[in-house]
Amino acid sequence: MSDYIVSARKYRPDSFGALLGQDNIARTLKNSIKRGQVAHAYLFCGPRGVGKTSTARIFAKTINCSDPGPDLDPCGKCDSCQSFEEGRSYNIHELDAASNNSVDDIRTLLDQVQIPPQVGKYSVYIIDEVHMLSQQAFNAFLKTLEEPPAHAVFILCTTEKHKIIPTILSRCQTYDFNRISIPDMMKNLREIAAKEGVKIDDESLHVIAQKADGAMRDALTLFDQTVAFCGTDVKYADVIRNLGVLDYEYNFSLVDAFLAGDYAKSLLLFDEILNKGFNALHFLGALSNHLRDLLVAGTGGLDALLDQADSLKPRYLDQAKRCSVKFLYDALGIIGECEAGYKLSSNQRLHIEYALMKLSFLVKMPSAF
Structure with missing residues (x-):
């Protein structure tokens, strides 16, 4: 079995400092942790591939980390951090609302919320694509979202904020994520290419960043596709031919x-x-x-x-x-x-x-x- 890991997973941000193009959001979340003002519900909304779920994971790791760094980055060494990295954390839970959108799925989650965390201070529930929940599921969620147990933190992520019912919006701190700028994406891709030993010019990087349309995850996927086609010496002519871009x-x-x-x-x-x-x-x-x-x-x-x-x-x-x-x-x-x-x-x-x-x-x- 191959040990290959796609770039979007391999270079996924694991600290606030590594987040791309979301400086204001990172600063606000870090300040809330410093001041002990962690809210019980957050809504992260914005286009696909801009770091909503990654930010939710970093925030969840940080508030449960027993020894965060001076810049509030998770230490990666405590029991909470290690259990999360190994996929066995009992206090950071992720739910994909696209495939678990019924009222029964939410009721199961709410039963789980009552259990206090085994390690760390908080039980964090990250609900991705929350706009996919049914109307009945939203209604079942309302009371717990308004008055959750002290140890529970909900982070809702969505690409379609307009589909979230107003009663949910009013119970959450809302953070709007920006599209990643082309210069930021090019800089990040250039650094990743250097780490991977890939030679690529700025014109090729610009084509990839422009085609990604503000989504860093898409840019990394296109970068992998380009390297698979061109090898470690990437030329502009090969990039536009592979990605179907007009010269x-x-x-x-x-x-x-x-x-x-x-x-x-x-x-x-x-x-x-x-x-x-x-x-x-x-x-x-x-x-x-x-x-x-x-x-x-x-x-x-x-x-x-x-x-x-x-x-x-x-x-x-x-x-x-x-x-x-x-x-x-x-x-x-x-x-x-x-x-x-x-x-x-x-x-x-x-x-x-x-x-x-x-x-x-x-x-x-x-x-x-």
Whole structure:
């Protein structure tokens, strides 16, 4: 049997200091422990893969740790910490509400709540995907959540806060987790790549981070997939081929063609993109994002909004200098209209080709006209 562990598990945060992009939440939770103000119910909400369950585990370990560090990190050596790491803890319990969502499951949990912890101060109950509980299960949970035993702490985790009933929300301290920024994800991936002996450039890291859409767990999964495909020497061309990402060179070439009024070249580039198997709507999305980035790059004071690898920023600045704001504004309007009418069109390819011709005529009309 293989000893391989996926990166999302191997590099899962195990201390407040290791949490990525959630500094305010980590600070608040640490302060509540320092001051002895541990609440009886917490609600962690936010997108997938941003550290909700990891934070719940770290918090549960810390409040039960007999010798936390100066920065309130679990010691990893006491009986409570070791039993949790070995999966035999009797005072930190996890329930997946997606598969245990009936009223009977909650009643079983509530019976368990009455039992005091064997080791440590608290019995912590981490309920993941809590929005999946049935209405009857929520109702059965209410009274205990309002007046739990002194030793009980509930941590509810969800990606869909709007599905939690108001009576549950009012009984919890709510923490909203942020999406992880692209620079933070790139920094974390770079450190992990160094530990794993993987050579990877910033452009490849940026593609992985951008495709992960703010979820560090997704980024680590994509990183593993990339390493499986490329080996320990990762190249940008291999990454975009493996992850099905459109090469940014196409967008730069298309905008150059629009500026030159070369509609023939834009149609040939579009044909090449389709022949590589890319979805036409994804192509439109990538092109509109590129135009948006050009607008940001060419406008003073908006540098922070340009989410691109440092090696690419000079190219965006260079092309942005050749694009007027009116051109970019009109181009974004044409693409928006094209996207809106795409599904209704009886000839979708022609629909996009017509939009590409309109984009090519924004700056320079052909002489035959």
